[in-house]
């Protein structure tokens with residue numbers, strides 16, 4: 001072989017070895033770091049403080065951790081997420097574990113980077129409802145933060161750096177030592193017999209790994225599976241208001257008559273993306289019920305049955321699978337057993353919270 005063709009072949013091999021293929025499950029890896037926001041211990045710790053701080057919300061009752069609860073795999077166990085008092089959220093709260101490995105953020109992928117995303121919930125009318133210029137001044141008013149920002153960024157706190165620190169903390173949340181990782185690295189005893197059978201169905205007859213593959217078990221693509229609307233919220237005026245508000249600010253012309261979540265269509269305005277949602281990452285999935293963008297399925301059995309019958313009426317993405325009861329059982333064992341990492345122990349940071357009468361009032365209502 002000529003030297004140039006040999007070099008070309010080597011180049012192709014190097015290129016391919018860095019690629020992720022459909023069907024292939026891969027061990028977890030650290031989050032990539034953006035060049036302009038490198039990860040440091042001090043920055044991650046500062047981000048953690050901010051993540052737990054109720055100062056980031058307008059009425060002082062909510063921090064990021066109010067909805068992304070560390071003890072619940074950074075989700076909240078509810079079908080539709082919590083919201084700012086007197087408003088309703090419209091979607092299920094996503095876990096933040098392995099979030100740094102995701103290409104798109106939010107169910108329809110409207111968020112691009114964790115730095116950009118971090119400011120959305122702070123200013124969102126139905127989440128923390130805080131003016132960003134105002135929050136900057138509030139954080140600047142806390143001497144401990146001023147010292148921290150000086151140390152980490154060599155500068156005073158501002159909204160951009162608040163977002164950078166929050167992003168940094170979230171990038172540090174990576175699944176730890178899951179049985180799947182041990183198995184993929186060669187420890188064949190890491191999975192039970194049933195979980196191995198489930199893995200075979202996952203990558204074979206069940207076709208799950210056509211979309212759920214790679215290190216996070218997501219292809220970062222969007223599909224319209226025609227997941228049913230959540231019947232519990234069909235006529236909920238609060239949720240309808242939030243849906244129409246998000247549609248309006250996303251430039252959706254007919255937002256006033258919108259009765260369902262348009263999904264990816266909000267970003268692309270392309271008909272084929274109507275009600276298409278991102279393939280979610282599946283790690284830690286046993287800890288993040290209920291499922292789907294609207295929390296319509298309460299259990300993994302319901303999710304597996306949904307895929308087994310070929311998804312929602314009229315969808316083009318899935319076909320019926322005809323799984324046996326045994327195959328479904330093992331698939332569930334795989335999802336529960338293989339994908340659960342060790343619990344991430346997050347020590348609550350020592351930052352003095354603002355005294356807030358609303359907070360005590362809210363707590364007394366729970």
Ligand code: HEC
Pocket residue numbers: 051056062063064065066067068081082083084089091092093094095096099102104105106107108114117118119121122126127128166170
């Ligand atoms: C009131 C509840 C609530 C609060 C407070 C909240 N979130 Fe969320 N978060 C959600 C919900 C619900 C979603 C899913 C929204 C969607 O996809 O449209 C979400 C999604 C996200 C995502 C994208 C997840 C994914 O898989 O794409 C990130 C990142 C995130 N939140 C970070 C934060 C940070 C950082 C804070 C604090 C500054 C915060 N959130 C505060 C409820 C909340």
Ligand code: HEC
Pocket residue numbers: 107202206207208209210211212222223224225227277278279280281282285288290291292293294300303304307308317318331
């Ligand atoms: C065509 C691509 C595709 C295939 C094939 C597929 N999924 Fe999914 N999966 C998705 C999408 C998209 C969603 C999110 C839908 C939504 O939020 O409305 C999803 C959601 C899920 C969820 C819910 C996760 C959560 O946190 O809400 C689980 C669990 C799941 N899939 C498991 C499976 C299993 C098991 C199989 C195989 C039997 C499978 N998937 C096959 C694309 C796919």
